[in-house]
Amino acid sequence: MEIRHLRCFLAVADELHFGRAAARLHMTQPPLSQQVRSLERELGTRLFERSSRRVALTAAGEALLAPARRILDEEAVASRVVDAARVGQVGRVRIGFAGTTAYGVLPTLRRRVAREFPGIEMVLHSQVYSEAAAGLVQDGELEFGFVSLPVRPALDWLPLTVERLVCALPAGHRLSEADHVDITELAAEEFVAFPHARGSAVRDLVMRACHDAGFTPDVVQESPDPFSLLTMVAADVGVALVLESAGRVQLDQVVIRPLRDDVQLAVGLAWSRPAVSPAVLTVLDVARRTFPVAAGTP
Template sequence: MELRHLAGFVAVAEERHFGRAAARLHVSQSPLSQQIRLLERDLGITLFDRSTRSVKLTAAGETMLAPAREVLAAAAVARRAARAAGQGQVGRVSLGFAGTSSAVTMPLLTRAVTAELPGIEFVLQGPHYSGETVGRVADGSLDLAFATVSNNRGLHNRVVRKDRLMLAVADSHPLAAEEEVSLGDLADESFVTFPSARGSEVRDLSVRSCLEAGFTPRIAQEAPDSFSLLALVGASVGIALVVEAARTITLDHVVFIPLKDPAPVLPVSLVWRSTDESAALHAVLHVAEEVLPTARS
């Protein structure tokens, strides 16, 4: 049993037509028919009921289809792994991420790397606050990270997403029914934020935005992570300014409300050391350019 015979069988089974299957495989119809006959002879079964008008799978053919697809998929993975090894695309890359700001971007990158670079062990570490994550890239504890734009010398960064700040309130809050709010409307509110000492860019941007709107936010309580912060919001401890990606966390009694333009924006970047010449890292960065293009201004 040869892989090309299985590929021919799957193509005919899916197209239900020898001519279309041959065109899909870029071969002539006669050699394809010969491959199917050889496969049937090798297996000792009939895979298709053939007529002048149609091609249908037999019961044996139906049973054969799913395993044949699995074998072809496994062979494709093996080919990619061998090709990756030949090109130096093997190794280990550690990726750090900073809470909900990475909730949209991280799955896109991890799925693409797993599919396209099977020879690379892609290790996720987090969540951490953005400042902590950038520090770990700088000291070599991480190879790559999602974080806010960093001016740290020795690091490269590329902005891959821009997250607008939104307001999170309890569903019983007077503002919960509003379609959008301005920052100035929040001057008399109590806020729940992330800790000030952990390098949270969301907190820094939130406080800075409130100051620019003409008031100093009154901090009622700090929360260590996004889930806890939103739980406190739902419990009416205070309101919170969060990034759009926080909406991926579903909690009862929490309502998200857009801020009126111009809403503050938190840029999310891929950050890596400028001196890192790892072939594995640069293979991952190449994949990242395909699935996470540079965010527009």
């Protein structure tokens, strides 16, 4: 049973006139009659009673009406879905992220994509640090990853924001009321930091900043996420250098102070060149329109 046969059957059933049904389908009457007869042969029964004066549905024709309409409706839905996928209006996009930068950017991006393109499903994978995210994107396990910039040559990237390091101190710390903290003043402190083995760009940036200041930080404990890290600071386990967006995590026993030196981290969205789907391009377009730093980026 073919879709074209059902389309012809329904046109005749609606009009109860082969001539008007043929005109509605933009075809001549003989081919229409052939299509209906072909369907009747396939089903082994007559669907219409025909005479020189009238056309009427048989009992079998009446029974076929509802299923035929459902089939054509589903065919129309399938066609629309395929068209939407082709132009990037539907699809599944996986995004890896970690840290407070993503917490600030990702909700805005996801909400706008959901509002403008509800057929695109964004699947979010948390605690995927920058280097790990880049690897998963390159391997095709993720469509996007939040990464520090610049990123590995095999990937394309879109800059989203620039963050600065700040100092997180336990309340009552000797430096908690300072206007600025010089990194050299932290040389004798115990630190809490993101895990060394997880590919954290913030961890790498902190280590470089301390080395540039002439010391290696004494990391006494590690934490996989900003909230846990700042909880350790509040508990006086140690101090931490974190991105300024970590200030969104409000803890009463933590004081955030700017650094005297301007230590920056550029953050962007990375994707793999060979694996760009229409849905990925759609999300990229939304990102470019949403974040000022990305505006005008080729």
